[in-house]
Amino acid sequence: MKDGASTGSARTEFGLASTTLDVRTEYLLRLGDDALVLGQRLGEWCGHGPVLEVDISLANLALDLIGQATLLLGEAGDGDALAFHRDVLDFRNCLLVEQPNGDFAQTIARHLLYTTWQHLLLQRLTQSSDKFLSEFAHKAVKEVAYHRELAADWTIRLGDGTDESARRMAEGLDWNWRFVPELFEVDETLQAAIDAGIAPDPREVEEEYRSAIAAVLFEAQLEAPADQRPILGGRRGHHSEHLGHLLAVMQFLPRTYPDATW
Amino acid sequence: MNDWPLWEVFVRAKGGLSHRHVGSVHAPDAELALAHARDTYTRRLEGVSLWVVPSAEIVASDPDQAGELFEPAESKIYRHPTFYDIPDEVKHI
Numbered sequence: 001m002k003d004g005a006s007t008g009s010a011r012t013e014f015g016l017a018s019t020t021l022d023v024r025t026e027y028l029l030r031l032g033d034d035a036l037v038l039g040q041r042l043g044e045w046c047g048h049g050p051v052l053e054v055d056i057s058l059a060n061l062a063l064d065l066i067g068q069a070t071l072l073l074g075e076a077g078d079g080d081a082l083a084f085h086r087d088v089l090d091f092r093n094c095l096l097v098e099q100p101n102g103d104f105a106q107t108i109a110r111h112l113l114y115t116t117w118q119h120l121l122l123q124r125l126t127q128s129s130d131k132f133l134s135e136f137a138h139k140a141v142k143e144v145a146y147h148r149e150l151a152a153d154w155t156i157r158l159g160d161g162t163d164e165s166a167r168r169m170a171e172g173l174d175w176n177w178r179f180v181p182e183l184f185e186v187d188e189t190l191q192a193a194i195d196a197g198i199a200p201d202p203r204e205v206e207e208e209y210r211s212a213i214a215a216v217l218f219e220a221q222l223e224a225p226a227d228q229r230p231i232l233g234g235r236r237g238h239h240s241e242h243l244g245h246l247l248a249v250m251q252f253l254p255r256t257y258p259d260a261t262w
Numbered sequence: 263m264n265d266w267p268l269w270e271v272f273v274r275a276k277g278g279l280s281h282r283h284v285g286s287v288h289a290p291d292a293e294l295a296l297a298h299a300r301d302t303y304t305r306r307l308e309g310v311s312l313w314v315v316p317s318a319e320i321v322a323s324d325p326d327q328a329g330e331l332f333e334p335a336e337s338k339i340y341r342h343p344t345f346y347d348i349p350d351e352v353k354h355i
Contacts, residue, residue: 051266053287053298060301150297157290 014086015078023192024130025076026092027199030190030235032072033093036083037243038114039065040250041101050104057150061111064143068136075132084254088237088244095234096179098243102172105158105165109172112151116212117183119148120205129197152216159220166222173217174225181230183209190235268317269295271302273309281313289314 016025042062049055073079096114101107122144125137158169184206186194193199217224233239253260266288272281284303289295295314304312323331335341 051288053289053302057298057301060305153293153297157294 014081016076016082023189023196024198026189027133027193028072028076029082029092030094032069032076032079032082033091034097034114034118035065035072036069037091037093037246038097038111039063039069040246041097041099042107042111044101045107054104058107061147061150064147068140068143071136071139075136080254084251088239088247090237091239091243091247092235092237093239093243094179094182095231095240096176096182098234098240098246099176099179100242102175103168105168106172106175108151108154108158109169110176111147112155112216113173113176113180113213114183115144115147115151116216117180117202117205117209119144120209120212121200121202124200124205128199133198155216155222156220159217159222169220170222170225173222177225178228178231182232182234185232185235187235266290269299269314270317270320271299272313272315273299273303274311275308276310281311284308286317287314 021029039062042058042065045055045058046062047055049058069083070079073082076082094114096110099106099110101110119141122137122141126134126141128134128137155169158165160166161169184202186201186203190199190202194201214224231240267290268286269289269292270286271284273284274281287295287298287302289298292314296312299312299314303309
């Protein structure tokens with residue numbers, strides 16, 4: 001597979017500062033692409049929620065994330081161009097957020113696993129030496145605290161619900177579980193961002209993350225899935241086939257009609 | 263999920279004002295009723311505090327009794343404190 005990091009020739013069209021991405025821009029893209037892709041995924045529920053209240057609730061979560069992506073990608077370069085005109089290999093999101101919605105339980109499982117991590121990370125990102133990232137984290141951490149709480153509430157209710165809801169919740173966790181290790185992977189780029197004081201080290205929150213998830217699963221009367229072979233590579237542009245389909249839907253209009261305006 | 267109970271939602275717009283009824287949501291329990299109320303009724307900065315009350319717990323007057331309950335008050339305008347002369351020296355009334 002072609003390595004996304006080497007496809008720098010078209011970078012300037014996205015308003016990025018240079019063809020070789022600096023560590024800060026790379027980190028902004030990772031956080032921004034996580035928010036963009038998960039926001040788009042949750043947006044797919046709009047009009048399809050199990051009940052009206054949940055439909056509105058999921059759309060709210062999606063809008064929070066799209067708002068975060070707007071800030072982060074706008075800081076990295078031309079936010080709209082980055083969102084709508086970049087190819088799949090240049091996306092830097094983790095594999096967890098691009099996983100398909102499945103049923104409501106699978107969506108909740110993904111959200112629990114991601115936003116618990118995101119919340120712990122943002123709490124530390126408030127201390128970033130980078131002024132933008134610190135201010136961003138102060139704003140976003142409150143939104144994400146609610147996301148984490150809501151995902152935990154639903155996990156508990158579905159796990160400790162009917163036989164069917166418990167089975168679906170367990171299957172949803174099982175689907176997403178193999179993408180958790182990537183959240184704590186530190187490659188050269190992230191290590192450089194950590195050394196520069198821009199980014200927190202995710203490994204420092206792994207234990208807290210594991211026990212937080214275990215506490216929710218305990219209350220939900222669910223077993224943690226057995227650890228599976230971890231799947232890595234999203235941060236380097238090696239994505240599952242699901243992301244291509246998501247981008248096709250999201251990017252179709254601006255790519256077909258580049259001059260379209262509201 | 264169609265058997266979720268209904269909850270009445272009350273929002274306090276800002277400190278010092280009373281909670282006002284704004285509508286209702288379906289939810290399986292009180293905690294999620296608050297979450298649904300938050301997501302449905304306070305997305306545009308409408309409030310600083312929320313109440314949710316099970317709709318089944320609301321005791322309502324019987325519309326058929328409207329005559330005996332409310333009409334007697336119609337002929338008692340003296341119950342409005344508008345028949346007093348307020349001295350000029352008294353402020354803030």
